[in-house]
Amino acid sequence: DQQVKQNSPSLSVQEGRISILNCDYTNSMFDYFLWYKKYPAEGPTFLISISSIKDKNEDGRFTVFLNKSAKHLSLHIVPSQPGDSAVYFCAAANTGTASKLTFGTGTRLQVTL
Amino acid sequence: DSGVTQTPKHLITATGQRVTLRCSPRSGDLSVYWYQQSLDQGLQFLIHYYNGEERAKGNILERFSAQQFPDLHSELNLSSLELGDSALYFCASSVEGVYGYTFGSGTRLTVV
Numbered sequence: 001d002q003q004v005k006q007n008s009p010s011l012s013v014q015e016g017r018i019s020i021l022n023c024d025y026t027n028s029m030f031d032y033f034l035w036y037k038k039y040p041a042e043g044p045t046f047l048i049s050i051s052s053i054k055d056k057n058e059d060g061r062f063t064v065f066l067n068k069s070a071k072h073l074s075l076h077i078v079p080s081q082p083g084d085s086a087v088y089f090c091a092a093a094n095t096g097t098a099s100k101l102t103f104g105t106g107t108r109l110q111v112t113l
Numbered sequence: 114d115s116g117v118t119q120t121p122k123h124l125i126t127a128t129g130q131r132v133t134l135r136c137s138p139r140s141g142d143l144s145v146y147w148y149q150q151s152l153d154q155g156l157q158f159l160i161h162y163y164n165g166e167e168r169a170k171g172n173i174l175e176r177f178s179a180q181q182f183p184d185l186h187s188e189l190n191l192s193s194l195e196l197g198d199s200a201l202y203f204c205a206s207s208v209e210g211v212y213g214y215t216f217g218s219g220t221r222l223t224v225v
Contacts, residue, residue: 004155032212043115043203043216044156089155093212099144100169101212103155 003027004092006104013111019077021107023090026071030092034101035064035075038087047088048075080111116140119204119217127225131192134220138185138206144168145187146214147179150201162187163209194224 005024013019021035031052036044050057050064050073057064063076077084090104116139126132138145143164148156158171162181173179176194181187191198201221205214 002155006155009153034212036216041218043117043119043205043218045115045216046213049213091212095212098169099163099210099212100146100158100161100171101156101214102158103148105153105155 001026002105003030004090004102004104006088006090006107008107009105010108010110013080013109015082015111015113016079019075019080019084019109019111021075021077021088021090021109023073023075023104024071025073025092027092027094027102028071029094029096030102032093032095033064033066033073034091034093035062036089036091036103037084038089038106044089077109080109082111082113085109085111115215115217117204117206117215117217119202119220121220122218123221123223125223125225126194128194128196130194130224131190132194132222134189134191134202134204134222136187136189136204136206136217138187138204139215142206142208142215143185144207144209145181145185146205146207147187147189148203148205150203150219151197152200156203159189191222196224198222199224 034049091101118137147159
């Protein structure tokens with residue numbers, strides 16, 4: 001049972017444009033959400049997070065939006081840069097009961113020149 | 114360097130064998146997590162240790178076991194290996210209550 005879903009395995013965006021990565025979840029008990037970025041031969045790196053009490057969190061070029069009613073979150077990267085090319089994982093946690101993260105399957109972002 | 118050290122980086126072994134993967138957490142982190150990433154899959158939670166005690170278990174096979182030692186390093190033991198156990202195994206560490214884990218670079222296990 002995939003509780004966190006990233007339905008787009010890949011995305012290609014031109015440099016300078018906006019990249020939008022999407023994530024859906026099914027478990028209504030999730031109350032904390034994170035995005036990780038992963039380069040080849042490296043471990044995932046924490047990028048940005050959002051608590052369920054918020055609907056938006058911004059950090060530089062990265063903004064995460066949360067729509068609780070739709071159980072949907074998205075990561076916006078503006079402007080996209082070639083160095084952003086990586087696999088992006090969405091993750092969720094139920095902070096009340098467990099410290100583990102449940103990950104999606106990832107979206108491979110390619111930023112082209 | 115993330116501060117989380119995993120060894121070895123690569124491991125090739127035969128079916129039926131036993132291997133041990135090692136993880137040294139970032140300095141000051143008491144929590145260690147193990148995750149498995151099979152081909153084109155997300156990271157699957159295996160187990161969480163906090164300061165030497167098991168805190169949570171995921172879909173970890175009975176053939177797999179882990180422990181966290183007094184110096185806080187952790188080992189993941191995989192036995193009676195099968196072809197399907199071939200995967201990337203990641204260790205991550207954090208301080209209590211922080212969900213932005215720091216991951217190691219992983220151990221790539223290939224079972225032949």
